[in-house]
Amino acid sequence: MLEIGINKIAQIILMSRELGRAEAELAGFFETLREEELTDLVAVMWIGRGSFEPEELAEARATAIAEATVPTPDYLMGTPHLSDHLENGLEALGLSAFDEEDDLIRKG
16 A cells, blocks of 8 residues: 555646646645655656556565655656656556546646
8 A cells, every 4th residue: 555645646637737836835845744754756657657567566665765865855846747647557556536636627
């Protein structure tokens, strides 16, 4: 299971879609996350872009920790198509953030 909640991933997906306007907000949100949550974000993103298979989640986590050369928030914010990769990664893992995204849009 993931160390980060689907609701948090949904928030990141929405903010990353608006990166030009929500960059500071996204950076601030990343600062509130625990290291394990950031690691899982990288792993889910890598699964979503096809670098790892869903059954390789543990390996993706280990690789994210071992190969980190820049702060994880900087790496994630600099990743093209972050929102798409996160959605695809969740889907590959049998999860979805669509309901949470809709709830956040309605509340926002």
